[in-house]
Amino acid sequence: MTAHASHNLPVEPNRFIGRARDVSELSELVRQERVITLSGVGGIGKTRLALRVAARALPRFAGGVWLVELARVGSPALVVHELAEVLGVREESPGRLLDGLRVRLRDADALIVLDNCEHLVEHCAELVSELIAECPGVRFLLTSREPLRIRGELIWRVPPLELPDEQHPDAESVLLFVERSLAAGVRGVTERMDDVVRLCRALDGLPLALELAAARTSLLSPGSIADRLGDRFTLLTTGDRTAPGRQRTLLATMEWSHDLLTPKERVLLRRLSVFAGLFDLALAERVCADGGILRGAEVLDLLGGLVDKSLVLHQGGSGRYRLLETIRQYAADRLAEAGEVARLRDRHLLVVCEEMERCHEGGSPARRMPWPARFAHVTRGRGLLDDCRAAIDWAVRSRAPALGLRLARAALAILAVRGDLGESVGWHERLLALDVSGVPADLLAVAKGALAYGLELGDELERARELIVQGVEEQRRHPYTPWLGITYGVALTVFFRTGQSGRALRYLAELEAAATAHDDPFNLATARIARLNLALFQGQLRQARRHGEEALALAGEVDHHWARARALTHLGAVAEAAGELDAAMAHHREALPLLEGMDNRVELARCHAQAGRVAAALGDHAAASSHVATALELSRQAGQRRGIVRALMALAALGRARGDLEGAVLACAAAGALRESIGQYGTPGRVRELLAPARDRLGESRVAVLWAKGAEWSPEEAARRVLDGDGSDVSVLSGPGGGPGDAAGTAAGGTKAPGAGAELGALTAREREVAALLTRGLSNRAIAEELVISPATVARHIANIMVKLGFEARSQIAVWAAEHGTDAARP
Amino acid sequence: MDERIVMVDSGTGLRLTEEQLDERSAVATVQLRRRGVRAGDTVLICLPVGPDLLVSTNAVIAAGGVVWPLPVDLDAATLRDRIQESDARVMISNVRRALEAAEESRVRIIMSVADLSAAHSYPTSR
Missing domain, CATH: 1.10.10.10 (Winged helix-like DNA-binding domain superfamily/Winged helix DNA-binding domain)
Known part of the structure; x- marks a missing residue:
């Protein structure tokens, strides 16, 4: 089984101070309660507390602990995307991501931390209610200024740090302030403890306010900070005067810290608020510098200054930076006040677009270059995806379809390598819905092809077909680019799948001519794969193999792993059809590490399923079991029901190879039920091939009984039955064991009665x-x-x-x- | 168990039997424990005089806690002061003013009367 990391929690940036009892109590509560919301004003330390609790709870969640940062998520619809991204769930067909999440989480014993829900409360409430209803082992820990107010939610109000008094001069707030001052290299703050105590009280024990104050102790003594802040609390100039006390305290402290910045530092801070999450120096320079007030060369020093003042965090090893959410919002308000939002957002869109295009160009399939060098560009492009989302949002809001479509086009290749185009479909749909009369015709044509690509992967063939014709025809009127080749490739698939082989053949010939004339081996390989499919369909196996070998050679010429893996898996299918099982196995084995390296889980799962089927036919049951189990697990984790269907069919083949016809029928039935649930009807040839001998050997009625039972089984049950060779009677098999712990208990029918085993x-x-x-x-x-x-x-x-x-x-x-x-x- | 009446709600006239009192108190104690109430912890109770107040009080004592009652008719400022002073982590109340007064306090969890009785009815699929 493929080992996946069981959490994505970041390393703590500095020492966590205080709240010992809260942490231990919450660590208990996250097991018992389905949903806990840590609520409180910004800066009170909700996120740090949640991360601490989550890290503590790690050993207790076999299904992992997953942090989903929502601060950067602008539109409610993207909450699901963000969660899917973190969990590695891939969109099966557009708009069906939630189904994928259900598949992924149904049997998972996992803790999901949704950080900063306040701006998306309603949507989070819906999503969380839905998931806790269907996934009994999933627990949620949320941070939000506002609770969700859903059933079963425990609202846990995060208090400030304890304040010092006569009996407890070393309260949590004092410890935090002193620790951070020392960390900033300041000695001697403890010499005037009465001033420190006064300051901590003035700051209400708010952790963020304490951090900001401590970052200034190299210049100002705690006593003078307390004096200055005291004046401010009475003359607060920004924000809501009727806001609760803690909020005002924090605002005043941020304002004070902000006012102490140099003018240039202030400009940089507010401009940094446009970044979605982590950003690096180069990006900050290009987006924030304007050559006038702020020159590129100054940004490094200014950024260092903001880090020293605890307004910007420097993310350890990655060398990247980020803003705490509360600070980012304050900075965004300053940006709006300065009237710079539109200019900075425009600039952000342009820079992210150019960066993404550079990543795409750098790793372009049209260029011959070693894979590691190519993949480095892909990796950098993936790192830009958060900013890409924000930039596309802005392109839609500011009605700038041309730049938006350029960005979406560049990102397409980055996403495609990973086999995940769901998000790209949404981007293209939103951008193409704008007034596109000013968009260059060739760009528009590529966009239509890109949208069709995503739709085809999601089985929306009708819409894909319309768009793909427009995409190809328009691009043909312009000079050749590899995009035309890619658009042709999509068109071939669409037309073969819709049974229009005449049209497909014509496009295929055109693609071959164009790709040859313009020396584009990558797309020529695509054409060869199409020829292979055609030959395979017509039973011309020798020709199919020849086309596959040519495709493999072409892919090797450009050294593109995606194309190589594609050629190899197709060659594997041809070899399998020809009965050359050893050759088939060798092809699949060669493809697996390539797919793994690209993190293309959908294709990886498919390849494991194929390998499992071949190994079963070879009589290597151990290898077959392992491939099938991996295919199933990968598909479940990626929320891919079609992948699960493929794994179950491989499972049936394994059962049959072992002489376990009953198991094979059960697996087949489980696959059939799942196939129907995603709207795929009819009986594939492989099922008929299996049922005929089963009826002969087991009898019609026995097969009917098995089919009915298998159709009610979960994929996991079917897998256990066949993989473990568990021949026990069908009817005694119970549901998946290891229920979600003690909490839900009594009422739930079927689960073990509480106290049943108690002595x-x-x-x-x-x-x-x-x-x-x-x-x-x-x-x-x-x-x-x-x-x-x-x-x-x-x-x-x-x-x-x-x-x-x-x-x-x-x-x-x-x-x-x-x-x-x-x-x-x-x- | 005997049907002895131990309390009559003067407002509604509803009667509380000894069995009901014992049963409800026992359930409430378990709920308090689950929410982290430990021996020696202060628990605020702000409820009108009646069966719920009696049950809550019993439950806090049975959980090993210290009852810190708040009369429901206190003015907002006094409520706020008393809540601050208690340094309690948990409060039992359905009284709107008390909930508001707890806003900027150190109370982590506010339990309603319903939270004390409900055996947890999580939505479950199976």
């Missing part, structure tokens, strides 16, 4: 006595009299018994005690 020995002698008396129907008062203790003590014993046995009602104790014969255990 008498879990109770103390006194508790057993109380339990025994309860079977006689006594009240607390009567039990108290009997045992000569106070009613309050009886109540405490009863609560203890309930907690130990997992009961939620006092009356359950009597029933349990009667069944377990506590009387006998009485001393």
Whole structure:
């Protein structure tokens, strides 16, 4: 099975101070509660607390702990995308991402941290309600200024850090301030503890305010900071005067810290607010410098100054920077105040577009270059995706379709390598809905081809066909670019799939001529693959192999792993059809590491399924099991039901190869049910091939029974049945084990009754006595009299018994005690 | 169990039997524990006089906590001061003014009367 990281939590940027009891209590609560929302004003430390709790909870979530940062997510619809991105779920067809998430999380025992939900509360509420209803093992930990107010949500109000008093001069707030001052290289802040105490009180114990103040102690003593802030709290100039006290304290502190900046630092800070997340120096220079007020060469020093003042964070190893969300919002307000939003956003769009184009050009499939060099450009492009989303949003809002489409075009290649075009479909749809009369015709044509590409992958063939014709015809009127080759490639697939082979053949000939004339081996390889498919379909296996070998050679010429993997998997299919199983296996084995390296999980899963089928036919059951299990797991993690169907079909082939026809029918039935659930009807040839011998050997009625049972099984159950060779009777197989812990308990039918396995020995002698008396129907008062203790003590014993046995009602104790014969255990 | 009446709600006339009191208190205690109430913890209770107040008080004591009652008719400023002073982590209340007064306090969790009784009814799929 492929090992995936079980969390994506960042390394803590500095020492976490205080809140020991809160952390340990919340670490317990995240197991018990389905949804916990840490609420409170900005700067109170919700995110740090959530990350701390999440890290602590890691060992308790086998399905991983996943941080989803929502601050950068502008539009509600993208919440699902962000979550899918973090979990590695790939869009199966446009708009069906939520289905993928359900598949991924249905049996996962995972903690999902949604950070900064406040601007998307309604949407988060919907998404979270939906997922907790369908995924019993998933828990949510949220940070939000506003709670979601959904059923089952525990709202946990994050307090400020403890303030010092006479008994506790070393309260959490003091410790934080002193720690951060020391970290900033300042000595001697502790010499005037009374001033430190005064400052911490003035700052209400707000962690962010304390950080900002501590960052200034190299120039100002705690006493003078407290004095200056005191003046400000009375004369707050920005924001809502009626806002709650903590919010005003924080605002005043940010304002104070901001006003201490040099004018140029202020300009840079507000301009940095346009970045979606992490950014590097080069990007900051290009977006923020204007050659006038701010010159590019100054940015490095200014950025360093902002880091020293704790307004910008320097993200350790990556060398990249980011703004805390509360600061980013303050900076964005300053940007709006300065009237620079449109100019900076325009600039951000242009720079991100140019950067992405550079990444695309650098790794362009049209160029012959070694794969590692090419892949470096892809990696850099992936790092720009957050900013790409923000920039495309702006392109839509500011009605700039030309730049937006250029950016979407450049990003397409980056996304395609990973096999995930769902997002690209959304971008193109939104941009093409604008007034595109000013967009160059060739760019528009590529965009239509790109949209068709995504739609075809999502099986929307009708829409894809219309667009692809326009895409090809318009591009033919312009000088050749590799985009035309790619558009042709999509057209071939669309036309073959819709049964228009005449049209497909004509386009195929055109593609071959154009790609040859313009020396484009990458797209020529695409044409050869199309020839291979055609020959394979017509049963001309030798020709199919020849086309595949040519495609492989062409892909090797440009050294493009995506094209090589494609050629190899197709050659594998041809070899399998020809009965050359060893050759087929060798092709798949060669493709696997290429797909893995590109993180193209959809194709990787498909390749594992094919390899599993071939290994089964070869009689290598161990290898087959491992490939099939991996295919299933990868598809489940990527939320790809079509991938799961393929894995189940490979599973059926394995069952059959082992002589386990019953298992094969069950797997086939599970695949069939899943196929229907995604709107694919009809019986594929492979299913018929299996059912015929099964009916002969097992009899018609037995097959019908197995089919009905298998259709109700989850893919995991079918896999367990076939992979583990578990021949036990079908009907006794239970649902997936390892339920979501103790919490949900009583009401849920079918899950184990709480306390069922509890032993008498879990109770103390006194508790057993109380339990025994309860079977006689006594009240607390009567039990108290009997045992000569106070009613309050009886109540405490009863609560203890309930907690130990997992009961939620006092009356359950009597029933349990009667069944377990506590009387006998009485001393 | 005997049907002894232990309280009559003067507003509604509803009667609370000893069995009901014991049962509801036991459930409430478990809910308090689950939310992290430990021995020695202060728990604020701001509820009108009646069965809910009695149940809550019993439950806090049974959980090992210290009851810190707040009369419902206190003015906002006094409520705020008392809440601050208590340094409580948990408050039991359905009273709007008390919830508002807890806004800038150190109270982490506010439990309603319903939270004390409900056996957790999470939406479950299976």
